[in-house]
Amino acid sequence: MNCxxxxxxxxxxxxNELDIASTILVKQHLRDCFxxxxxxxxxxxxxxxxxxxxVRFEVPDSLLGRIQSALxxxxxxxxxQSRTRFVIPWFSIPLAFAATIAVTLGLAFLNQGGVFDRxxxxxxxxxVISSHVRSLLATHLFDVPSTDQHTVKxxxxxxxxxxxxxxxxxxxxxxxxxxxxxxxxGREVAxxxxxxxxxxxxxxxxxxxxxxxxxxTSFSKxxxxxxxxxxxxxxxWAVSDVNAEDMRAFADLELQPS
Amino acid sequence: MNxxxxxxxxxxxxxxxxxxxxxxxxxxxKNQEDAEDMVQESYLRAYRFFGTFHEGxxxxxxxxxxxxxxxxxxxxxxxxxxxxxxxxxxADEIEDTSxxxxxxxxxxxxxxxxxxxxxxxxxDFREVVVLRELEGLSYKEISEVSGxxxxxxxxxxxxARRQLYLxxxxxxxxxxx
Numbered sequence: 001m002n003c004x005x006x007x008x009x010x011x012x013x014x015x016n017e018l019d020i021a022s023t024i025l026v027k028q029h030l031r032d033c034f035x036x037x038x039x040x041x042x043x044x045x046x047x048x049x050x051x052x053x054x055v056r057f058e059v060p061d062s063l064l065g066r067i068q069s070a071l072x073x074x075x076x077x078x079x080x081q082s083r084t085r086f087v088i089p090w091f092s093i094p095l096a097f098a099a100t101i102a103v104t105l106g107l108a109f110l111n112q113g114g115v116f117d118r119x120x121x122x123x124x125x126x127x128v129i130s131s132h133v134r135s136l137l138a139t140h141l142f143d144v145p146s147t148d149q150h151t152v153k154x155x156x157x158x159x160x161x162x163x164x165x166x167x168x169x170x171x172x173x174x175x176x177x178x179x180x181x182x183x184x185x186g187r188e189v190a191x192x193x194x195x196x197x198x199x200x201x202x203x204x205x206x207x208x209x210x211x212x213x214x215x216x217t218s219f220s221k222x223x224x225x226x227x228x229x230x231x232x233x234x235x236x237w238a239v240s241d242v243n244a245e246d247m248r249a250f251a252d253l254e255l256q257p258s
Numbered sequence: 259m260n261x262x263x264x265x266x267x268x269x270x271x272x273x274x275x276x277x278x279x280x281x282x283x284x285x286x287x288k289n290q291e292d293a294e295d296m297v298q299e300s301y302l303r304a305y306r307f308f309g310t311f312h313e314g315x316x317x318x319x320x321x322x323x324x325x326x327x328x329x330x331x332x333x334x335x336x337x338x339x340x341x342x343x344x345x346x347x348x349a350d351e352i353e354d355t356s357x358x359x360x361x362x363x364x365x366x367x368x369x370x371x372x373x374x375x376x377x378x379x380x381x382d383f384r385e386v387v388v389l390r391e392l393e394g395l396s397y398k399e400i401s402e403v404s405g406x407x408x409x410x411x412x413x414x415x416x417x418a419r420r421q422l423y424l425x426x427x428x429x430x431x432x433x434x435x
Contacts, residue, residue, distance in 0.1 A: 007416075011416045017412075051391070063297060067273075068273075071268075133274055198394070
């Protein structure tokens with residue numbers, strides 16, 4: 001590789017967008033060429049200056065409300081009209097009762113076998129995602145902003161009937177940034193907020209109903225990765241837009257905090 | 259899917275992208291008022307075209323393309339002329355590899371100085387820098403958002419970074435005087 005080619009490839013090299021063969025050629029060239037090393041340094045210097053979250057512009061507070069009110073409104077009266085046109089014949093009422101009873105019995109029977117555990121899990125997953133999205137939108141990410149696990153943990157005492165495990169994994173790139181109370185699956189839960197680079201991870205914790213440990217199971221929907229596990233008497237639901245691999249790493253840390 | 263479900267789904271997918279949409283719009287329009295208008299217009303357009311969004315495809319790239327095109331439409335003639343000049347200049351790649359002045363960038367360059375340097379870039383260069391460095395998009399995603407080929411993404415990014423380096427090192431020399 002000559003200098004011209006190295007110049008052409010240097011940005012893709014920095015951005016990890018180059019195939020392996022070209023990456024090796026660029027590396028070899030850089031080892032021997034002082035001029036191109038200088039170029040690499042200059043690119044890195046620019047990159048370092050831009051890699052600062054403050055360079056971005058923050059969304060003005062009023063914009064969310066403005067957009068929500070500008071979007072076309074869902075009009076319930078249209079639905080009600082169509083509903084009144086639907087006339088129920090008198091003889092169908094007892095049939096409907098019978099059908100309802102049959103279906104209920106059927107579901108109860110199936111559920112004994114645990115057939116619906118999975119769909120139950122994915123409905124919690126949906127709630128977990130919604131709660132995550134709300135927390136990002138509503139400027140209500142924390143009740144207690146703190147990077148100190150010894151501040152966050154006592155804060156939950158007296159607010160919840162349980163004391164959730166709280167750990168900071170800043171040295172592994174998952175920084176604890178705070179905690180808040182949330183409401184999920186019909187109960188009050190602890191929400192811990194972690195930051196992975198520019199991304200937020202919400203970790204929801206509540207006591208398990210059974211003492212059974214559950215290995216981490218992942219769900220993925222609408223660009224969010226959700227991971228669920230149960231460990232030492234607690235249910236854990238982690239949700240974020242970070243990639244599945246990072247989520248796994250996060251769960252592994254939670255499972256072995258020491 | 260009924261109206262209410264569509265609206266809920268739209269909000270779940272797209273409202274979390276507001277920070278990305280605003281940041282891109284703010285950098286393209288260069289002022290807060292226009293940036294907000296463009297984000298609002300983009301949401302309305304996205305809502306209208308939501309039917310064309312395919313489940314499982316890249317929602318962020320899909321929406322940022324709408325934001326980008328909305329901003330470009332508003333920028334209109336003035337910037338299109340500027341763009342033409344740039345396309346001519348783009349053919350000239352040899353000058354680009356001339357040695358860089360041997361200065362080191364101050365690690366403490368203020369956020370203001372960095373913002374000024376990005377703002378000084380022509381819109382096409384600014385766009386790729388913002389999408390890559392501030393939004394963290396891959397080259398493929400940048401190509402999707404801006405509608406320019408991968409090779410052009412790469413060469414614009416190279417030229418933009420070089421210009422940023424020159425702008426920021428000039429600034430440092432001025433500061434020292």
